[in-house]
Amino acid sequence: MIKLVSINLTLGKGTTLERHVLKDLSIHIADGEFVVLIGGNGAGKSTLFSLISGYRLSDSGAIWIDDQEVTKIPQHKRAAFVSEVMQDPKVGTMAHMTIEENLSFALMRGKRRGLTLHDCVKRRAFFREKLARLDMRLEDRMHELVGNLSGGQRQALALIMAIVGGSKILMLDEITAALDPKTAANVMRIAADVIREEGRTTLMITHNMADAIHYGTRTILLTNGQIGKCYNQDEKAQLTPALLINEFSMF
Ligand SMILES: Nc1ncnc2c1ncn2[C@@H]1O[C@H](COP(=O)(O)OP(=O)(O)O)[C@@H](O)[C@H]1O
Ligand SMILES: [Mg+2]
Incomplete structure (x- = not known):
């Protein structure tokens, strides 16, 4: 469960770039929900996302993850709760380390949740099982350097790294934006499968309107730091990409 209560945040305070980015924003996301966030640039x-991960702290308001208030808890102490995958596959993975080393690193992040597997054989079997879901045969390449992988493979690996950390909340920020259309669709399908199987509470930002309609349990249109519109599953079923784009200018 994630609860944001009356969040305000101004960035660039005291500069010409000063901007009230989030305005009295409140959102409640239940366990296991898959919320898609859409909205124009800026x-x-x-x-x-940066407020939920703890990268930034809000000026006012409160953030709760389950029954714990995390409003003032710094990012490194929230790593066990939240994992994030970004647009650039290079950001989420380390090129000069092998697939197995990358996954071991991700597992370490989640160790406060008791997920550290000390036994090498068991750990490798755990990684193999997770990688096999990708259907990219990466489970047979665990000792290869990640720098050898394609963008799509790296992004899929970044997703699995976010999963093995064991955090309750998964945040995906335009994870397919840097990929070619075919790879993007493949990575999106894999992400949706993994989210469904793992039952993780998920927030996903996308500019792909078809994905915003097709995936997730709820879609939220963010406009100028406020919720412009919310669509539940029945409402999503009535939408088309063209209708959704039209809503951007109405809110
Ligand atoms: N350090 C900063 N100082 C001032 N404004 C900022 C800063 N960082 C981001 N912003 C502004 O905050 C707004 C929201 O940015 P962002 O959350 O990245 O938008 P989105 O992800 O929806 O495209 C944008 O207008 C951006 O220019
Ligand atoms: Mg963004």
Whole structure:
């Protein structure tokens, strides 16, 4: 469960760039929900993620994850709660380390949740099982350097790294934006499968309107740091990409 209560955040305070990015924003996301966030450039979507991850702290308001208030808890102490995958596959993975080393690193992040597997054989089997879901045969390449992988493979690996950390909340920020259309669709399908199987509470930012309609349990349109519109599953079923784009200018 994630609860944001009356969040305000101004960035660039005291400069000519000063901007009230999030305005009295309140959102409640239940366990296991898959919420898709859409909105124009600069709407505040990534900033909202940075508040949940703890990269930024809000000026006012409160953030709860389950029954713990995390409003003032710094990022490194929230790593066990939240994991994020970004647009650039290079950001989420380390090129000069092998696939297995990358996954071991991700596992370490989640160790406060008791997920550290000390036994090498068991750990490798755990990684193989997770990688096999990608259907990219990466489970047979665990000792290869990640720098050898394609963008799509690296992004899929970044997703698995976010999963093995064991955090309750998964945040995906335009994870397919840097990929070619075919790879993007493949990575999106894999992400949706993994989210469904793992039952993780998920927030996903996308500019792909078809994905925003097709995936997730709820879609939220963020406009100027506020919720412009919310669509539940029945409402999503009535939408088309053209209708959704039209809503951007109405809110
Ligand atoms: N350090 C900063 N100083 C001032 N404004 C900023 C800063 N960082 C981001 N912003 C502004 O905050 C707004 C929201 O940015 P962001 O959350 O990245 O938007 P989105 O992800 O929805 O495209 C944008 O207008 C951006 O220019
Ligand atoms: Mg963004």
